[in-house]
Amino acid sequence: MKQIFRSIRGTTDFYPPQSFVIEEIIEKVKAIFQNFGYEPIILPHLEEEGLFKKSVGTITDIVEKQMFKIESKDIVLRPEGTAQVARFYIENNLSKLRDFHKFYYLGAMFRGERPQKGRLREFNHIGAEAIGSNSFYLDAEIIELAVKIVREIGIKDFSLKLNSLGCIKDKNRLAQLIKDKLAVYKNTFCPDCQKRFNYNPLRILDCKNEGCRVIIHSLNLDRTNYLCSDCNEHFSGVLNLLDEFAIAYHYDPLLVRGLDYYTNTVFEIITSLLGSQDALGAGGRYNELISNLGGDRVGAVGFALGLERILLLLDTPTQINRLEVFVASSSLEMYKEAYRIARLLRENNIPSEIDYKDRTLKAQLKYANKLGIPIVIIVGDEEFKEGYILVRDMEKSLQEKVRKEDLLSIIKRRKRC
RNA sequence: GUGGGUGUAGCUCAACUUGGAUAGAGCACUUGACUGUGGCUCAAGUGAUUGUGGGUUCAAAUCCCAUCACCCACCCCA
Numbered sequence: 349m350k351q352i353f354r355s356i357r358g359t360t361d362f363y364p365p366q367s368f369v370i371e372e373i374i375e376k377v378k379a380i381f382q383n384f385g386y387e388p389i390i391l392p393h394l395e396e397e398g399l400f401k402k403s404v405g406t407i408t409d410i411v412e413k414q415m416f417k418i419e420s421k422d423i424v425l426r427p428e429g430t431a432q433v434a435r436f437y438i439e440n441n442l443s444k445l446r447d448f449h450k451f452y453y454l455g456a457m458f459r460g461e462r463p464q465k466g467r468l469r470e471f472n473h474i475g476a477e478a479i480g481s482n483s484f485y486l487d488a489e490i491i492e493l494a495v496k497i498v499r500e501i502g503i504k505d506f507s508l509k510l511n512s513l514g515c516i517k518d519k520n521r522l523a524q525l526i527k528d529k530l531a532v533y534k535n536t537f538c539p540d541c542q543k544r545f546n547y548n549p550l551r552i553l554d555c556k557n558e559g560c561r562v563i564i565h566s567l568n569l570d571r572t573n574y575l576c577s578d579c580n581e582h583f584s585g586v587l588n589l590l591d592e593f594a595i596a597y598h599y600d601p602l603l604v605r606g607l608d609y610y611t612n613t614v615f616e617i618i619t620s621l622l623g624s625q626d627a628l629g630a631g632g633r634y635n636e637l638i639s640n641l642g643g644d645r646v647g648a649v650g651f652a653l654g655l656e657r658i659l660l661l662l663d664t665p666t667q668i669n670r671l672e673v674f675v676a677s678s679s680l681e682m683y684k685e686a687y688r689i690a691r692l693l694r695e696n697n698i699p700s701e702i703d704y705k706d707r708t709l710k711a712q713l714k715y716a717n718k719l720g721i722p723i724v725i726i727v728g729d730e731e732f733k734e735g736y737i738l739v740r741d742m743e744k745s746l747q748e749k750v751r752k753e754d755l756l757s758i759i760k761r762r763k764r765c
Numbered sequence: 766g767u768g769g770g771u772g773u774a775g776c777u778c779a780a781c782u783u784g785g786a787u788a789g790a791g792c793a794c795u796u797g798a799c800u801g802u803g804g805c806u807c808a809a810g811u812g813a814u815u816g817u818g819g820g821u822u823c824a825a826a827u828c829c830c831a832u833c834a835c836c837c838a839c840c841c842c843a
Contacts, residue, residue: 654843713803
């Protein structure tokens with residue numbers, strides 16, 4: 349009996365052409381991050397369980413039931429990046445090195461959710477964290493950066509939502525305000541919201557249940573209801589910058605995020621094309637996180653984009669590789685010459701391919717055509733003996749006979765035009 | 766985690782309702798017509814123990830149970 353191993357639930361294999369698209373995304377993203385002064389970090393997939401309990405919050409689903417834990421050790425596969433970056437920042441005393449840092453990272457995160465389209469158990473985040481400043485310019489920059497990445501990757505259907513939760517005092521004030529004003533409706537809420545009412549009243553605000561929404565809208569909630577003057581000023585500063593630089597946004601006073609560490613600015617980049625997994629990315633400020641985990645009290649902002657969700661919105665090209673030349677041989681006797689030519693081209697950084705399956709010339713051309721390779725060099729028995737090699741332009745269907753010694757320069761010239 | 770749907774060649778699907786003999790088609794792939802030369806057309810060929818494991822039956826892709834995976838909604842979030 350043959351045993352076929354299958355991929356683990358909620359994990360995906362990426363292969364061409366999709367894998368090429370991912371590589372392109374990564375190249376673009378890195379260039380943009382570096383343009384904005386963000387430095388790469390590569391952190392482990394394993395972290396202590398307690399790190400996420402203390403930062404993301406024990407009442408969140410992520411920590412409560414979605415972490416992959418290594419039995420008998422308090423070690424988990426990281427479910428998100430921000431808390432980890434905070435741990436890394438504190439552990440290495442980076443505040444002593446410099447009082448301001450900007451980092452970016454690309455890597456896998458793990459959450460034991462029930463998989464759906466755009467929701468995997470192992471998925472990749474494109475993340476950025478800027479640590480050490482309370483300036484609202486930084487909030488605006490990080491939002492602009494996230495939007496820019498999404499746009500430059502080629503996504504058209506997306507929008508930006510943002511809100512401010514305020515400082516800890518403001519957040520508590522908002523929670524109390526919700527409790528006070530909604531106490532009368534407590535029994536009419538959906539079962540989820542009845543639970544939320546006690547342990548996480550902010551989450552009532554983004555409930556999808558129609559009944560709950562009607563009640564929530566009747567609050568006519570606005571940030572001026574709970575933000576202190578400093579936090580309100582900070583948020584206005586962010587909005588003014590976005591206005592000034594024409595970054596389209598929608599202020600949504602009902603936007604709250606599921607992770608405990610957020611304070612002040614929170615935002616989401618959403619799309620209408622992914623069903624209920626509509627967040628392409630999200631982020632916000634977390635002014636208390638570093639100090640909660642034992643570091644200095646420094647302001648920080650960050651975001652994460654979901655690579656796989658972005659991928660779902662991009663068209664997958666049918667043909668994508670970087671091969672420029674296929675070296676075909678008219679007979680097996682010429683194979684070694686073809687191999688020699690391919691080596692020469694590769695030495696000169698001209699991506700080249702040859703046949704490895706003893707195909708007929710016809711089949712080799714067909715194969716080159718299938719790979720979308722623009723130039724085929726044909727090593728023909730007769731021509732080769734006379735010192736010539738054939739160069740065929742596959743798009744124009746033109747073929748010329750060139751001297752062996754001129755081959756490289758001719759290919760190089762073609763490559764330029 | 767809750768509720769529902771789906772699972773048939775590499776891909777997209779048909780046959781399932783009403784069980785019946787070699788499970789069909791298109792695309793893709795290989796070969797040939799085209800005589801050392803791709804794309805178009807035509808022809809032939811390769812490729813499926815019907816997700817997996819049980820059960821009912823003379824007989825199961827088809828009915829039943831279990832299991833796995835994916836999809837949709839909820840939940841959650843990127």
